[in-house]
Amino acid sequence: MTEVAGRIEIYGQCEIVMANTTSLPTLQDVAAAAGVSTATVSRVINFPAQVAPATRAKVEATIAQLGYSPHFGARVMAARRTNTVGAIIPTMENAVFARGLQAFQDELSAHGYTMLVASTGYSAANEAEQVKALVARGADALLLIGHKRDQAIYDFLAAQGIPTIITWAFDPSSGRPSVGFDNAAAMRDMARQVIDMGHRQLALISAETASNDRAMERYLGIQAAMQDKGLPEENLLFIETSYGIEEGAIAFKQAMSASNPPSAVFCGNDVLAVGALRQARDSGIHVPDDVSIIGFDDIELAQVAYPPLTTVHVPHREMGRLAAAALIGWLKDGTPPNTVELLAYPVMRSTLAPKD
Amino acid sequence: MTEVAGRIEIYGQCEIVMANTTSLPTLQDVAAAAGVSTATVSRVINFPAQVAPATRAKVEATIAQLGYSPHFGARVMAARRTNTVGAIIPTMENAVFARGLQAFQDELSAHGYTMLVASTGYSAANEAEQVKALVARGADALLLIGHKRDQAIYDFLAAQGIPTIITWAFDPSSGRPSVGFDNAAAMRDMARQVIDMGHRQLALISAETASNDRAMERYLGIQAAMQDKGLPEENLLFIETSYGIEEGAIAFKQAMSASNPPSAVFCGNDVLAVGALRQARDSGIHVPDDVSIIGFDDIELAQVAYPPLTTVHVPHREMGRLAAAALIGWLKDGTPPNTVELLAYPVMRSTLAPKD
DNA sequence: GAATCGCATGTAAGCGCTTACACTTTCTAC
DNA sequence: GTAGAAAGTGTAAGCGCTTACATGCGATTC
Structure with a gap:
């Protein structure tokens, strides 16, 4: 082993090889190889227009040859932005x-x-x-x-x-x-239409509202519409659940088994709505004949769901x-x-x- | 203006205020405020066990008080990793x-x-x-x-x-x-089952294969299965398209209008499959009675699609x-x-x- | 032809942090 | 009690880059 180590030192080339494998070329290496200052290399990279075409070409060639690419951290530090x-x-x-x-x-x-x-x-x-x-x-x-x-x-x-x-x-x-x-206005507009269509018993399967103001606003939007249209608050069954298709399905089942089941089920987002839709199908409940389901977001899922989901489009x-x-x-x-x-x-x- | 500038210099406090608004506290600021060296502060952050509890507490308090947080770039540079x-x-x-x-x-x-x-x-x-x-x-x-x-x-x-x-x-x-x-083996397994079910005329709606080896492999997998089962190559209609639900729909329409329409349509991914599914519905083609559709990926979409999509599950x-x-x-x-x-x-x- | 200008380039001072090394103090073992 | 180890802390040298400022030099102006 020691012999081998000794040998390695004999060959000058090895040092170069080792240098190559242990560290990347730096701005300074490029500058030295191109015969210019580090500032010029930096300029070629950041403000090429400031450098004479001939110099620039030379530096660019050296960069390519050495496979140099600037060190992010150093750059961040020197330039004070990332x-x-x-x-x-x-x-x-x-x-x-x-x-x-x-x-x-x-x-x-x-x-x-x-x-x-x-x-x-x-x-x-x-x-x-x-x-x-x-x-x-x-x-x-x-x-x-x-x-x-x-x-x-x-x-x-x-x-x-x-x-x-x-x-x-x-x-x-x-x-x-x-x-x-x-969010509130969008949901309110939707809810108004739903109520205008004759729905009186409503449900909302909502995402958790505690730390999610979008969910809360959507809830408030429905309440606002109900107030506008003179529906009492208790006509809305509010179910809060966590996020996911499965959660939507479970909540839908729960909503439909209420003593006064809704004829229209709003969902806080399309993912929940799609879960509700699946659950309806699985339970033999026909959408929209037996019950209407309304989503929110208009993600791809909504168009592909069957039946295609009525929802609130978000840009x-x-x-x-x-x-x-x-x-x-x-x-x-x-x-x-x-x-x-x-x-x-x-x-x-x-x-x-x-x-x- | 000069007067004002002169005034500012008079008040020592102003310097402090200005320093606060123009720049974040540094390691050095923390060190100075806590009465320790920068090395100690650095250790508190990176190797707390190396610092005496009393010192550590003091430094941590100072950090909290100053709202210090380490500068990413500097850190990267000094530590040589990000x-x-x-x-x-x-x-x-x-x-x-x-x-x-x-x-x-x-x-x-x-x-x-x-x-x-x-x-x-x-x-x-x-x-x-x-x-x-x-x-x-x-x-x-x-x-x-x-x-x-x-x-x-x-x-x-x-x-x-x-x-x-x-x-x-x-x-x-x-x-x-x-x-x-x-990818090839998974698709081959699926294709074998499809062929075993009696399908002879097949189609594949594939993502572009040129720079996508997964798409290519899936294609090869179907070919392998066909060869195993003695189906001639020309029984597979190969359609390449770009990514998207709409693209899947268009390709499906194209496949079904072939002179020899397939009884089973493979799709390179679930997104294309869902597009195909939608197109089938829109065209009054019944799935799976009239034609079978097979996806790949088993993303959420696949379970929610109607009918639920037969697909290749990817972990x-x-x-x-x-x-x-x-x-x-x-x-x-x-x-x-x-x-x-x-x-x-x-x-x-x-x-x-x-x-x- | 001297004074002026402006372009291209170089010089060098940091940016804020980590860490090898040195130093001091406190412990441990005999 | 003392040598040696261990623990806690400090000193200072960079890490690789950007950029303010300095320099050199040919072109322009009168």
């Missing part, structure tokens, strides 16, 4: 946030930003942790879903000077920049894109963007019918 | 990769790593770019989908010393560590979790993990019936 934007969403497991997020990312990428995602599993404590984690990782800005969270989180973000945009909700009174829609893509644009502008100008309200509106498909 | 793992997937827009990715992230989080996601939109060029981008951002390791990509990408990754794991595929001959399943969660575990081990030990083969198997639901 060009990274964080997004914290409740879950990645289904399409509710995926489409919006994809649009968000596309827009960010187009402007040279990278997206960092974290999911909370609908847990507030988890969210607080993820906010800290993303900020610690140098997220220059953050996207959050909904307004409702501990004030401490907002204080932290403000103290760290992290531009933060709220999406999936609209509440101008909050004073926080947001790109979203009015996911638009929301993601505009949120990214707002954040990019904020990062550039240093001034918070205006709050943007998008429209979410009922989409009539086949799971809602008049009650005769 | 604790970040990148994942590059074709798309985030639907559930195909979402569940696996969620499991991947959960496992990473549990071990103190953060996930960086990038999507390629099924474009090879885009993928090459994203690989570079994630590496440049300091991803310590990478998750990729499928084996097929330019050798240059593998060379780049090797040169940069980035542990990389392949998922959603299994090809021990590649010599690359992977956690996945044998998404397990795959994500194990991929993360493999990568974490690799990062720790420095030795590549063994390739893991998971089992993907047919799930019989209601869209496949015997051909009489």
Whole structure:
């Protein structure tokens, strides 16, 4: 063994080989190889226009030859920004946030930003942790879903000077920049139509409202519509459940076995609605003849479900894109963007019918 | 103005205020405030056991009071690692990769790593770019989908010393560590059963095979089964299309209008299958009485579709979790993990019936 | 032809943290 | 009691990059 080790030292080449395997080329290596200063190499990378064409070509060739790529950490540290934007969403497991997020990312990428995602599993404590984690990782800005969270989180973000945009909700009174829609109004509009169709006994299968203002708003929207139309509050059966198709199915069964079963079942989101739909089928309950089912979100699932789901359309893509644009502008100008309200509106498909 | 500026200098306090608003507290600030060295503060954060309890308490209090949180870039630079793992997937827009990715992230989080996601939109060029981008951002390791990509990408990754794991595929001959399943074998198993049920005229609505080895393998799997069962190659109508429900619908229409329409239509993934299913319904074609439809992936959509989709179950969660575990081990030990083969198997639901 | 300008490039000072090493103090074992 | 180990802490050298500022030099102006 010692002999071998000794031998290795004899061959000068080996040192080079070892250097290659143990460490990547640095800016300095490139500068040395190209016969220029580190500043020039840095400029070639960041502000190519500032460098004479001949020099630039030489440096670019050297970069390619050495396979150099800038060290992220060093760059972050020297430039004091990461060009990274964080997004914290409740879950990645289904399409509710995926489409919006994809649009968000596309827009960010187009402007040279990278997206960092974290999911909370609908847990507030988890969210607080993820906010800290993303900020610690140098997220220059953050996207959050909904307004409702501990004030401490907002204080932290403000103290760290992290531009933060709220999406999936609209509440101008909050004073926080947001790109979203009015959950209550959208659900209210839908509920009005449902009531106008003659439905009197209603149910809402809702996501948990405790830390989810979107769910709460949707609930309030139905209540508002009922009040408008003179329906007493007790005509709404409110069932709160956690997220998932199965949960929707269970809740639907529960709703239908009530002493006064509803003729229209609202669901806080399409995933729950699809679960309800499946349960109806399994129980031989015909939709929409026996009961109407109404979703919220208009994710792909809604169109593919059978019967195609009547739901509230949410402009996911638009929301993601505009949120990214707002954040990019904020990062550039240093001034918070205006709050943007998008429209979410009922989409009539086949799971809602008049009650005769 | 000069007067004002002069005044500011008079008040010592102002300097402090300005420092507060313009920059976050640093390790050094904490050290100074706590009356210890920067090394001690660093230890409190990274190796608390090494610090005397009294000192630690004091430092922790100071950290809390100042609202200090370590600067990511500086940390990365000094420690030469980011604790970040990148994942590059074709798309985030639907559930195909979402569940696996969620499991991947959960496992990473549990071990103190953060996930960086990038999507390629099924474009090879885009993928090459994203690989570079994630590496440049300091991803310590990478998750990729499928084996097929330019050798240059593998060379780049090797040169940069980035542990990389392949998922959603299994090809021990590649010599690359992977956690996945044998797409060809899974599809072959399914196809055998379909043929055994009496189907002779088949179709495959496939994702584009050019840069997607999973799609290609699935195609080959059907061919293998046909050969086993003595069906001539021309009994398979092969339709290649891009990704999406709509695309599946269009391709299905095309398949059924062939001169020799298939009695069983395989789909390269559930999204295409659900599109086919919808198109069948819209065209008054009854599934599975008139035609059988078979998916692949077993995403949530498959269970919710009507009729529930017969498909090939892919162990998404397990795959994500194990991929993360493999990568974490690799990062720790420095030795590549063994390739893991998971089992993907047919799930019989209601869209496949015997051909009489 | 001297003064001026502006472009291309170089010099070098950090950015905020980790960590090897050194040092001091306290314990342990005989 | 003392040598040696162990534990706690400090010192200071970078990590690889960006960028303010300095420098050099050819082009322009009068």
